[in-house]
Amino acid sequence: MAFLMEAGRLTAVERATWTVDGARMENSAEHSWHLALFAMTLSDEAPEGVSIDRVIRMLLLHDLVEIDSGDLPFFADGAEDSAAQAAAETRAADRIFGLLPPDQGAAFRALWDEFEANETLDARFAKALDRFQPPNLNLATGGGSWTTYNVDAEMVRRRVGTRISNGAPSLWAWLSPRIARFFTKD
């Protein structure tokens, strides 16, 4: 129960993305739920060989480290390769998964490590969804975090498109013309 109550603190980690109704910033707990629902709903877009149930589990715990390290908005300065952020996340993983019985802690940690490494089919699909959800919220809220960070189409393609097309090519094919249309509109 120590782990599950500590995990509940993810509700206090604010993200740079707006909720779909534009009412406030999304937090990492509800973001994790939304992503798991994306995985469940978009299972037909997963490349051959992906286990949706493993992807869902990966997404449920992918952001727990943010309880200690916070969410680093990926358009923020230095977000692309911050060694300090990576070190903070590793310490957070040690502490948070360390609250579990050893066997279970190791299993959860392995799933998180796999997500972070972004090499297996499951991790690449999970990571693609983690990049696919925010643009959809941004499109629904008239720009959202793109406006906050003064992002252009090329930056979205580079930071977001690369990851999405790596894990879920058909989702990027669906999304990219919508993004292009948004950025040429003004």
Next chain:
Amino acid sequence: MAFLMEAGRLTAVERATWTVDGARMENSAEHSWHLALFAMTLSDEAPEGVSIDRVIRMLLLHDLVEIDSGDLPFFADGAEDSAAQAAAETRAADRIFGLLPPDQGAAFRALWDEFEANETLDARFAKALDRFQPPNLNLATGGGSWTTYNVDAEMVRRRVGTRISNGAPSLWAWLSPRIARFFTKD
């Protein structure tokens, strides 16, 4: 995408339970995430034959109907058997799952109907977790919704304990002495 963006509105549905840090009321999106993590973490407490992956999927979508019908706190007056609430939830399920392609809509709806019917092993474990999480948040926040609704130990046993012991007997065995201790303390 219509379904997934509509689903995002679950972040605006406020529950009667406090978040674990006592900062604000929990919403149904983060509650659904927390429950799915409970299922993943407490899999050893599931009775023989339960499929945790099905339970997780059930929990991810169990509250979507609240986008239309709202959350009815289960200690509120008339919450025990409100036909009006049940009718509103059925209409909500028709509309929300109706946003999906027909096959997928039917599959998600069947999972929600199974959860509501509370008959299969998977549904009973899922429903038990839905009743098990709030008391743990209440214990962590010094009373939480029990204080709001002026609830006593007998009422918790009747409204919460029955469902938990029906789907996850070992979790009720763990929780009930903790609840008893809380209510005799004052």
